[in-house]
Amino acid sequence: MIGRLLHLSQQLLPIVFFAVITDGIVCNVLKISLGKYGKEWDGRETLKIVGKTPFEAASAVVDDYGLPCSPIEFVSELSPLFSQQWCNIKALPGANRLIKHLKSNGVPMALASNSPRESIDAKISFHNGWKDSFSVIIGGDEVRTGKPSPDIFFEAARRLRMEPSSCLVIEDSLPGVTAGKAAEMEVVAVPSLPKQSHLYTAADEVINSLLDLQLEKWGLPPFADWVERTLPVDPWYIGGPVIKGFGRGSKVLGIPTANLSTKDCSDLLAQYPSGVYFGWAGLSTRGIFKMVMSIGWNPYFSNKEKTIEPWLLHEFTEDFYGEELRLVIVGYIRPEFNFPSLESLIAKIHEDRRVAEKALDLPVYSSYKNDSHLRVS
Numbered sequence: 579m580i581g582r583l584l585h586l587s588q589q590l591l592p593i594v595f596f597a598v599i600t601d602g603i604v605c606n607v608l609k610i611s612l613g614k615y616g617k618e619w620d621g622r623e624t625l626k627i628v629g630k631t632p633f634e635a636a637s638a639v640v641d642d643y644g645l646p647c648s649p650i651e652f653v654s655e656l657s658p659l660f661s662q663q664w665c666n667i668k669a670l671p672g673a674n675r676l677i678k679h680l681k682s683n684g685v686p687m688a689l690a691s692n693s694p695r696e697s698i699d700a701k702i703s704f705h706n707g708w709k710d711s712f713s714v715i716i717g718g719d720e721v722r723t724g725k726p727s728p729d730i731f732f733e734a735a736r737r738l739r740m741e742p743s744s745c746l747v748i749e750d751s752l753p754g755v756t757a758g759k760a761a762e763m764e765v766v767a768v769p770s771l772p773k774q775s776h777l778y779t780a781a782d783e784v785i786n787s788l789l790d791l792q793l794e795k796w797g798l799p800p801f802a803d804w805v806e807r808t809l810p811v812d813p814w815y816i817g818g819p820v821i822k823g824f825g826r827g828s829k830v831l832g833i834p835t836a837n838l839s840t841k842d843c844s845d846l847l848a849q850y851p852s853g854v855y856f857g858w859a860g861l862s863t864r865g866i867f868k869m870v871m872s873i874g875w876n877p878y879f880s881n882k883e884k885t886i887e888p889w890l891l892h893e894f895t896e897d898f899y900g901e902e903l904r905l906v907i908v909g910y911i912r913p914e915f916n917f918p919s920l921e922s923l924i925a926k927i928h929e930d931r932r933v934a935e936k937a938l939d940l941p942v943y944s945s946y947k948n949d950s951h952l953r954v955s
């Protein structure tokens with residue numbers, strides 16, 4: 579149910595592989611279909627479904643919820659509901675960038691997914707240029723056994739006329755990682771569910787998001803779009819009234835962060851990888867300021883909830899709780915880390931501030947200072 583893209587590179591180079599976000603879609607569809615049986619979808623099941631073939635995923639749900647139907651019947655009930663949702667699947671942040679980069683550098687790519695070939699084709703048809711970027715596309719129905727069996731990757735390598743050992747797999751699911759290693763390929767895991775990286779020990783590397791992929795590590799041409807330790811991203815726009823946070827930004831760190839309600843922007847929040855970003859902030863009565871922020875679970879404090887923590891790079895003489903805050907996020911700096919001490923966390927955040935402050939003067943980023951979104955009427 580997750581479209582996975584697999585890329586095979588030139589001589590001695592890798593297969594890459596990745597996913598588009600479908601958790602929200604899986605969730606919507608299962609809510610509706612389980613509702614018909616008088617059952618309530620429990621999001622925790624997502625773990626059992628990611629990376630499975632439709633039949634396996636349906637079997638798991640039918641079993642767990644004791645549904646009075648066979649897995650095959652359940653699949654046929656779900657299929658039309660899923661098809662209606664393909665147009666809503668957003669590319670993972672960094673996916674378009676990766677595909678374009680590899681394509682323009684002549685690195686051959688394959689896409690290998692447990693989804694049936696027909697639904698892969700339908701899904702990628704909503705993404706410009708994707709179909710033409712892959713020299714090979716294979717669905718779970720085109721091999722004898724899906725992931726975690728290595729069959730699909732062996733077949734991808736065979737069709738690309740590559741040695742499996744010279745391919746790099748980029749995978750988001752555990753069965754996919756198992757399959758890639760069983761095919762003796764290099765595997766980079768980009769877990770699609772948060773806080774799961776400890777399960778991915780079989781992978782050669784686990785990264786937080788595609789934005790953190792370092793192609794040169796795998797003998798592939800490096801990305802050339804980083805500028806002064808920052809990565810421009812397609813801008814994203816959020817806003818809302820400033821709410822009370824954990825009450826520790828100023829007190830514990832000496833770094834106040836003006837928190838936004840995570841409920842109001844939960845969709846957007848779920849779509850973006852956690853990490854440290856920067857951009858511009860607008861406050862109705864006060865003006866427009868540079869801003870550096872973290873989004874995520876603040877590993878040092880082990881938060882349960884994904885939050886947005888923007889630090890406005892300006893000395894204010896008073897709090898501004900309740901005021902409308904508008905943000906345009908324009909660049910990425912790094913993933914969130916845990917730190918051995920509070921001092922080292924604070925030092926890193928100050929380093930982020932310096933990086934952001936400098937970068938925001940570059941034309942690629944400074945132009946957004948005038949964005950109308952920042953001006954609250």
Ligand code: ADP
Nearest residue numbers: 822823824825827828834835836890897898899
């Ligand atoms: P909370 O946990 O409630 O977010 P913080 O200690 O993080 O508390 O402080 C954040 C509050 O401090 C903001 O909501 C805002 O009202 C105020 N504030 C003052 N200066 C700044 C700044 N430069 N950046 C962000 N917030 C600031």
Ligand code: RBF
Nearest residue numbers: 827835870871872876877878887889914915930
């Ligand atoms: N918290 C972490 O646990 N790890 C981080 O890497 C991290 N990076 C941050 C970077 C910036 C620019 C900011 C403003 C905050 C960061 N924080 C990080 C979040 C910090 O823990 C949070 O603001 C406080 O917990 C206040 O709620």
Ligand code: MG
Nearest residue numbers: 823827835836
């Ligand atoms: Mg705060």
